[in-house]
Amino acid sequence: xxxxxxxxxxxxxxxxxxxxxxxxxxxxxxxxxxxxxxxxxxxxxxxxxxxxxxxxxxxxxxxxxxxxxxxxxxxxxxxxxxxxxxxxxxxxxxxxxxxxxxxxxxxxxxxxxxxxxxxxxxxxxxxxxxxxxxxxxxxxxxxxxxxxxxxxxxxxxxxxxxxxxxxxxxxxxxxxxxxxxxxxxxxxxxxxxxxxxxxxxxxxxxxxxxxxxxxxxxxxxxxxxxxxxxxxxxxxxxxxxxxxxxxxxxxxxxxxxxxxxxxxxxxxxxxxxxxxxxxxxxxxxxxxxxxxxxxxxxxxxxxxxxxxxxxxxxxxxxxxxxxxxxxxxxxxxxxxxxxxxxxxxxxxxxxxxxxxxxxxxxxxxxxxxxxxxxxxxxxxxxxxxxxxxxxxxxxxxxxxxxxxxxxxxxxxxxxxxxxxxxxx
Amino acid sequence: xxxxxxxxxxxxxxxxxxxxxxxxxxxxxxxxxxxxxxxxxxxxxxxxxxxxxxxxxxxxxxxxxxxxxxxxxxxxxxxxxxxxxxxxxxxxxxxxxxxxxxxxxxxxxxxxxxxxxxxxxxxxxxxxxxxxxxxxxxxxxxxxxxxxxxxxxxxxxxxxxxxxxxxxxxxxxxxxxxxxxxxxxxxxxxxxxxxxxxxxxxxxxxxxxxxxxxxxxxxxxxxxxxxxxxxxxxxxxxxxxxxxxxxxxxxxxxxxxxxxxxxxxxxxxxxxxxxxxxxxxxxxxxxxxxxxxxxxxxxxxxxxxxxxxxxxxxxxxxxxxxxxxxxxxxxxxxxxxxxxxxxxxxxxxxxxxxxxxxxxxxxxxxxxxxxxxxxxxxxxxxxxxxxxxxxxxxxxxxxxxxxxxxxxxxxxxxxxxxxxxxxx
Numbered sequence: 001x002x003x004x005x006x007x008x009x010x011x012x013x014x015x016x017x018x019x020x021x022x023x024x025x026x027x028x029x030x031x032x033x034x035x036x037x038x039x040x041x042x043x044x045x046x047x048x049x050x051x052x053x054x055x056x057x058x059x060x061x062x063x064x065x066x067x068x069x070x071x072x073x074x075x076x077x078x079x080x081x082x083x084x085x086x087x088x089x090x091x092x093x094x095x096x097x098x099x100x101x102x103x104x105x106x107x108x109x110x111x112x113x114x115x116x117x118x119x120x121x122x123x124x125x126x127x128x129x130x131x132x133x134x135x136x137x138x139x140x141x142x143x144x145x146x147x148x149x150x151x152x153x154x155x156x157x158x159x160x161x162x163x164x165x166x167x168x169x170x171x172x173x174x175x176x177x178x179x180x181x182x183x184x185x186x187x188x189x190x191x192x193x194x195x196x197x198x199x200x201x202x203x204x205x206x207x208x209x210x211x212x213x214x215x216x217x218x219x220x221x222x223x224x225x226x227x228x229x230x231x232x233x234x235x236x237x238x239x240x241x242x243x244x245x246x247x248x249x250x251x252x253x254x255x256x257x258x259x260x261x262x263x264x265x266x267x268x269x270x271x272x273x274x275x276x277x278x279x280x281x282x283x284x285x286x287x288x289x290x291x292x293x294x295x296x297x298x299x300x301x302x303x304x305x306x307x308x309x310x311x312x313x314x315x316x317x318x319x320x321x322x323x324x325x326x327x328x329x330x331x332x333x334x335x336x337x338x339x340x341x342x343x344x345x346x347x348x349x350x351x352x353x354x355x356x357x358x359x360x361x362x363x364x365x366x367x368x369x370x371x372x373x374x375x376x377x378x379x380x381x382x383x384x385x386x387x388x389x390x391x392x393x394x395x396x397x398x399x400x401x402x403x404x405x406x407x408x409x410x411x412x413x414x415x416x417x418x419x420x421x422x423x424x
Numbered sequence: 425x426x427x428x429x430x431x432x433x434x435x436x437x438x439x440x441x442x443x444x445x446x447x448x449x450x451x452x453x454x455x456x457x458x459x460x461x462x463x464x465x466x467x468x469x470x471x472x473x474x475x476x477x478x479x480x481x482x483x484x485x486x487x488x489x490x491x492x493x494x495x496x497x498x499x500x501x502x503x504x505x506x507x508x509x510x511x512x513x514x515x516x517x518x519x520x521x522x523x524x525x526x527x528x529x530x531x532x533x534x535x536x537x538x539x540x541x542x543x544x545x546x547x548x549x550x551x552x553x554x555x556x557x558x559x560x561x562x563x564x565x566x567x568x569x570x571x572x573x574x575x576x577x578x579x580x581x582x583x584x585x586x587x588x589x590x591x592x593x594x595x596x597x598x599x600x601x602x603x604x605x606x607x608x609x610x611x612x613x614x615x616x617x618x619x620x621x622x623x624x625x626x627x628x629x630x631x632x633x634x635x636x637x638x639x640x641x642x643x644x645x646x647x648x649x650x651x652x653x654x655x656x657x658x659x660x661x662x663x664x665x666x667x668x669x670x671x672x673x674x675x676x677x678x679x680x681x682x683x684x685x686x687x688x689x690x691x692x693x694x695x696x697x698x699x700x701x702x703x704x705x706x707x708x709x710x711x712x713x714x715x716x717x718x719x720x721x722x723x724x725x726x727x728x729x730x731x732x733x734x735x736x737x738x739x740x741x742x743x744x745x746x747x748x749x750x751x752x753x754x755x756x757x758x759x760x761x762x763x764x765x766x767x768x769x770x771x772x773x774x775x776x777x778x779x780x781x782x783x784x785x786x787x788x789x790x791x792x793x794x795x796x797x798x799x800x801x802x803x804x805x806x807x808x809x810x811x812x813x814x815x816x817x818x819x820x821x822x823x824x825x826x827x828x829x830x831x832x833x834x835x836x837x838x839x840x841x842x843x844x845x846x847x848x
Contacts, residue, residue, distance in 0.1 A: 077720075077721065077724045078724025078725060079724075081721075081724075082725065093536055093537070093540045094537060094540065095527070095537075095540040095541050095543075095544040096540060096543075096544065097543065097544060103519070107721045107724075108686075108687075108688055108718075108720060108721050108775075109686070109720055109771055109772075109774050109775035109778055110686065110687050110688055110689075110747065110771075110775060111747045111749055111750040111751050111770065111771035111772045111775065112517055112687065112689065112747045112748040112749050112802075113517070113518060113519075113687070113688050113689065114751065114771060115749040115750075115751055116517045116518065116519040116520060116748075116749070117519050119519075119520075119521065120519040120520065120521060135761060136761070136762060138763075138774075139720055139721075141761045141762075141763050142753060142763060142766065142771070142774070144761070145753070145754065145756060145761055145763055146751075146753070146754065149754055149756075174760055174761050174762055175761070177760060178760040178761070181760075195724075255679065255680075255734060255736050256679075256680065256713060256715075256736075262532075262533070262534065263532075263534050263536065263537070264532055264534055264537050265534070265536065265537065271725070274725055274726055275722075275724070275725035275726070278725060278726045278728060278729040278733070279725060279726075279727075279728040279729070281729070281733070282726075282728045282729025282730070282731075282732055282733025282734070283728070283732045283733060284732065285732070285733065285734060285735060286733065286734055287729055287733040287734050288734070289680060289715070289729060289733070289734065289736060289737065290726070290729070291680075291713070291715040294532075296501075296532065296533055296563060296838075297501065297505075297531045297532050297563075298698075298699075299835065299838055300501045300502025300503075300505075300531075300619075300699070300835060301502060301506065301695070301698055301699035301702060301703060302698055302699070302702045302703075302706075302714070303703075303834065303835055303838065304702060304703040304706045304707070304832045304833075304834040304835050305702040305703070305705070305706025305711055305713060305714070305834075306706070306834075307706075307834030307835070307837055307838070308706055308707045308708065308709070308833065308834035309702070309705070309706025309707060309709065309710065309711040309713070309834075310679060310706070310709060310710055310711050310712070310713065311709060312679050312680075312713060312736075313713065323534065323535050323536045324536040324540075325535055325536050325539040325540070326535045326539075327535050327538065327539055327570075329566060329569070329570070330569065330570065330573055332569060332573075336598050336601060336602040336605075337559060337560070337565045337568070337569055337598050337599070337602070338560060338565075338598055339562075339565050339566060339569055341846070341847060341848055342566065342846065345846075346535065347533055347534075347535035347538060347566070348533075348535045350533050350562075350566070350846065351532075351533035351534060351535065353842055353845040353846050354533055354838070354842050356841070356842075356845055357838050357839070357840075357841030357842030357843075357844070357845050358838040358841070358842070360841045361837040361838040361840075361841050362838075365837050366834070366837070378536075408728045409728075409732065410727065410728040410729075410730075410731030410732035410733075410790070411723065411724060411727055411728050411731070413731055413785040413789050413790070414720075414723055414727065414731070414778070414781050414782040414785040414786075415781070416781075416785075417780070417781030417782070417784045417785050418777055418778050418780075418781030418782070419781075420781070421777040421780055421781050422765070422766065422769075422774065422777050423765065424765055
């Protein structure tokens, strides 16, 4: 099993297996497409059903533009932003001497951010991937209008066609129309997969492939997870175990779930997870508030609250068995810092001891329930596997609350008000 | 007034002014140093009492090493990390073509992060500033041991003395000893100022000055805030108004405060704020859970939860009147994206309309109380002013709960367990 799930530090007041009947019923309703939100179940079989020809084309196009991309601008918001960024940071880490720097735009109205990025890239070789289903999401459409103009001033028309890639609806929408007319390469956002479930579609795969991520392995991970979690059996399906454990903790009075990792490169996975769970579950006055921390960094910040503050939260750890790189603490003859007791130990072993010590501190002394997820590594394969695990867990846990996991009616309210103010 | 505070969207069920007596008593106890935690009140008069000679030395040393610092490594954790990073991002933004890139280390046990940074900087010109009161904070001490070795392999002994700067205790500790012996330049972490209140001491000022921030203006902001908030009068002291409003919202059943801004460059200010409030207030089973979001980015993520989910939270907006740079939406003859209705409008105006539309959506339709703080800009002056505002608000709001705002006993629990496991 690629993901381990441990509830032994959560003090669950109910047995997960008591929920087997409910879980079986919901599992069936997901797979026979009768559950709430059944128009948006395309993600369920996607790891086996995905368009193999399009996938090949993604690889081909990525290989073609890679060398032109000192900077890859990814223009999108929400699900068209968070998945690729989470994957990139998890798989590649936070610092590298890679040729391609990926910069995310179209996810804000900040004029400072826009102008600073524009100035920063002006003398660099740029490839632009815009991602929007309709083409009319305001943040993304405005940024694309402005960066397209930037590209057209910088490059010839032919060169722009080589450097602008559009991920959008198969047939409809303003962006699709534009792409056809200009001759841009286009990839498809499927009709039946919502933004937050879209990272293994072209939405995530195009930028990841251009940035040099092995998307074949990523899809293999998703496929293996699809097979692993294609069962209602709560004895074996850890995605459903996690889904049920969240509800049991909520029943015992918890209102917030804190996503905790011990690797800075997982901070954006936390942000992606917040969208997936917050946007799927935060409806009808219900849901667990998703928040996050990176330890041990934030043990010197939010740690105090977790340890001794208001007991409204539980933690869900995402641990990694094998770091990408490890190193040994060197010996120091002078030992002024008194750290020689750790000389010869690996840094990752010390990180693991911090995990164990914190677990005991938070659970036993702090009385904060801890769920623990453990993945093998931070590879592309693990990312594909992990995201499908979360999809399945999220759908189940929302449907247990009788909530549609796939819509986001609340997101429209601010837009409606904003459009009025903008005079649309 | 440099900071505006607006409670008109918070639906407060009590009048802030009802708390005048309590606030006056606490204000006196802060200023005559009789309140809880009175050993750590050095921050109160710091904007006028700070060591002017040391300040001049910071400016001088910064000017001397600036040109050597293609990369400035800042090695610290908690208050020795978050303040400088928050300031840097707020004041300089997220993308620039500045000569000096600042990288934060010593704030994690992640071996991948450590090794990636080391690889990333190996051919660059590096200056290292280590920040630790005792020198024995494990994350920081290990990273400093390893990066010091890196420096000693890369540079001569004399050159290391020019490139390593130590911020630590005035007299004691392993780091102080080492610095004296090696002849490193040292700056002081005052005895009576805790980590999370230390950004306007050498802790924050040294890295900021090297990175080119105008620390004279930053201190001027802190000083102006010191004068502004040096009164118990709830009619005029907006720091205390904010402190009281938090308690009133808590009394009405809210358990989480969400820090919301509309500028990506304020995301680290939110992290800094989380430490200040979470670590000060999260004690004795009490406190508001601090969490954060950046809008409109996260309106396509956590926005759904805020709008329609469990009503456990209130929002505190930090708005900025003047962005660093603004730009106009260009006209597009083809108008394929249907965005010409915004042509000629400034991007910041659109951002403001998003703020107004969201405020109405969350408050009126979502029934989520909103407190609104507005600052003029994201300058060094505003950063200094803002942080002092938060210090004063934080001390008051904690003391209203009869909590010591300046200790962090819960942070020791994980350390104790970890040291046992590490065999210390």
